[in-house]
Amino acid sequence: MPDLFNLTQAQFETFLLIVVRVSTMLFVFPVFSARQIPILVRIGLAFLIAFVLYRAVPPMAPLADIGALVGAIVSQVVLGVIVGFVAYLVFMGIQFAGEIVDIQIGFAVANILSPQTQQQVTVIGELQLTLATLIFLATDSHLLMIQGIGGSFHLIPLPFISLDPSVAGNVINFLQDAFLIVLKIAAPAAVALFLVNIALGLMARVAPQMNVFVVGLPLQIGVGLLMMAVSVPLLGYVAPQLFLQSAHNMDAVMRGMVPR
Numbered sequence: 001m002p003d004l005f006n007l008t009q010a011q012f013e014t015f016l017l018i019v020v021r022v023s024t025m026l027f028v029f030p031v032f033s034a035r036q037i038p039i040l041v042r043i044g045l046a047f048l049i050a051f052v053l054y055r056a057v058p059p060m061a062p063l064a065d066i067g068a069l070v071g072a073i074v075s076q077v078v079l080g081v082i083v084g085f086v087a088y089l090v091f092m093g094i095q096f097a098g099e100i101v102d103i104q105i106g107f108a109v110a111n112i113l114s115p116q117t118q119q120q121v122t123v124i125g126e127l128q129l130t131l132a133t134l135i136f137l138a139t140d141s142h143l144l145m146i147q148g149i150g151g152s153f154h155l156i157p158l159p160f161i162s163l164d165p166s167v168a169g170n171v172i173n174f175l176q177d178a179f180l181i182v183l184k185i186a187a188p189a190a191v192a193l194f195l196v197n198i199a200l201g202l203m204a205r206v207a208p209q210m211n212v213f214v215v216g217l218p219l220q221i222g223v224g225l226l227m228m229a230v231s232v233p234l235l236g237y238v239a240p241q242l243f244l245q246s247a248h249n250m251d252a253v254m255r256g257m258v259p260r
Helices: 009-028 039-054 066-105 123-138 141-155 165-206 212-255
Strands: none
Touching (some): 009 039, 009 066, 009 141, 066 123, 066 165, 066 212, 141 212
């Protein structure tokens, strides 16, 4: 292969694989994958990070042929998608917790367009996702993600990965943890609204002449918003711990992809 910008074959392939891994992670990682960030900006950031990491990445021997290069590129894409999905699980859990509260209150019938995903979402679900994003940036957790990108090249050297059976088990466990996050965040409002529904059901039996729907809807909204006002500030204490745990989960998944 002829030199390209005075790069040897090994140097060119190394830089290409670094760009592929970094760009894949940035296109999947929370916040970085938001639709508000133009694609050209993400590509430029990926090239900038790759350029910085190039000198720190262990040298790689040139690949035998084009087939090996394609296999190496696919390996980097798979790694980036799996690690990015694990990192995004926390945000999925926080948003889903808000959607459960929306269903309990009755706000689920009024969806809005999410600026991040360009999909129809519920009001409180989008509110909690926005708050989690702000906390993510305020606690410099996005820098922890970028640090994890750099550390991945020392943990999983180029060019190939090895998918250990533990990777699938870890991803399933982390998905279960995401559902636990949903229960923990949504529990205060959901339990309070459940008790309100039980009370309204008893009142309907005791006083059938009372219009439960007229009384129940404002009561549910009031109790739901009150519980949200009490529980949302707790997100500022819980979210940083969840982001730190997410970084540990990413490390555990990557260790299962170290070439044997």
